[in-house]
Amino acid sequence: EPEVTQTPSHQVTQMGQEVILRCVPISNHLYFYWYRQILGQKVEFLVSFYNNEISEKSEIFDDQFSVERPDGSNFTLKIRSTKLEDSAMYFCASSREGRGYTFGSGTRLTVV
Amino acid sequence: GQQVMQIPQYQHVQEGEDFTTYCNSSTTLSNIQWYKQRPGGHPVFLIQLVKSGEVKKQKRLTFQFGEAKKNSSLHITATQTTDVGTYFCAALSGSARQLTFGSGTQLTVLP
Numbered sequence: 001e002p003e004v005t006q007t008p009s010h011q012v013t014q015m016g017q018e019v020i021l022r023c024v025p026i027s028n029h030l031y032f033y034w035y036r037q038i039l040g041q042k043v044e045f046l047v048s049f050y051n052n053e054i055s056e057k058s059e060i061f062d063d064q065f066s067v068e069r070p071d072g073s074n075f076t077l078k079i080r081s082t083k084l085e086d087s088a089m090y091f092c093a094s095s096r097e098g099r100g101y102t103f104g105s106g107t108r109l110t111v112v
Numbered sequence: 113g114q115q116v117m118q119i120p121q122y123q124h125v126q127e128g129e130d131f132t133t134y135c136n137s138s139t140t141l142s143n144i145q146w147y148k149q150r151p152g153g154h155p156v157f158l159i160q161l162v163k164s165g166e167v168k169k170q171k172r173l174t175f176q177f178g179e180a181k182k183n184s185s186l187h188i189t190a191t192q193t194t195d196v197g198t199y200f201c202a203a204l205s206g207s208a209r210q211l212t213f214g215s216g217t218q219l220t221v222l223p
Contacts (some may be wrong), residue, residue, distance in 0.1 A: 031209055043200065044153060056206045091154055094130040099143050100157030101211065 002026040006092050006104035013082055013111055020105045023092030029102070031095045034067065034077045034090040036060070037106075044086045044089065049075065082111045114139060116203050118214030126222050131188040133217035135201035143204050144184045145211065146175060150197040158186075191221045 005024040008021050025032050034046040047067055048055040054067065064086075066078045073095075079086055087110050093101040117136045125131050135144065143162040143185040147155035159168055161177035161184060167173045174187045188195055200201045 033210060035211075042215045043202075043211075044208045045212065048206070048210045049166075057209050095209065100147075100160055101155070102157065103154040103156050 002102070004092055004094055004102050004104035006107050009105065010108045011110070013059060013109070015084060015111055016081050018080050018083055019076065019109065021079075021090050021109070023075045023077070023104055024044070024073050025075055025092065025094035026102055027112075029094035029096050031055075031097075032069070032075045032092040033092045033095075033101070035093060035103075038088045046077070046089065046090075079109075082109075084111050087111045099101075114203055114205050114212045116165075116201060116212055116214040118201055120216065120217055122218050122220070124220045124222060125191050126164045127193060130192050131191050131195070133186050133199050133201075133216050133219075135184045135186075137182050137203060139179055140181050141184075141203045144177060145202045145204065146184075146186055147202060148197050149200065153197075155200060160187075168210060189220075191219070191220050193223055195219060196221050210223070 003035045007022045011019055011069055027066040032049040035043050037043045045058045047057045047061045049067055051100045064080050068076050089106045089108050119134050120176040127203045143160055146158040147159055149155045159175050164181050167178040172189045172190045176185045183190055186199055198216040200216045
């Protein structure tokens, strides 16, 4: 069964540093997403990406965040100048029209 | 923005007992999806409900969508230890079909 692949599985970074989280969505999916989940809390929407551009973004997705699809397969989330409160599990997901999401296994980001 | 309320937050059951989690919205939903997240894992899609009053079954799991499309439930019959995890409902919205997740119900099954 096709999978969404995320790397790295765990990232530790110093406060103020930039991080790039990487995802390879399922190849025939059209919609791509980033979500985050702070430990023990619900899954929160960050941004959606369709047709090579951002479709929607949440209030969490401020100027500190950016997304790119640099080639036909990768989908990245960049966090500039990380803060302690950015520590969370970041999930990439993809979907096709009318179907459920397929989530990746996530990147656990720890900002110290 | 859209909000989806889910109760209970936690549920402990003895293996073999039934379990139900409920999801409510103040607005009419176009559809609702259910996901399961095992401890330390990622959300896994279970099902999507679209029609008013829809009922779908997956083995011991029964999913319902209310007549007014403002609420939904997931019922598990005769729970097993493999059912342990957090069950989330999620409502689809926006032009890019983003999901708004409920707060989840964490199910513990005691052997």
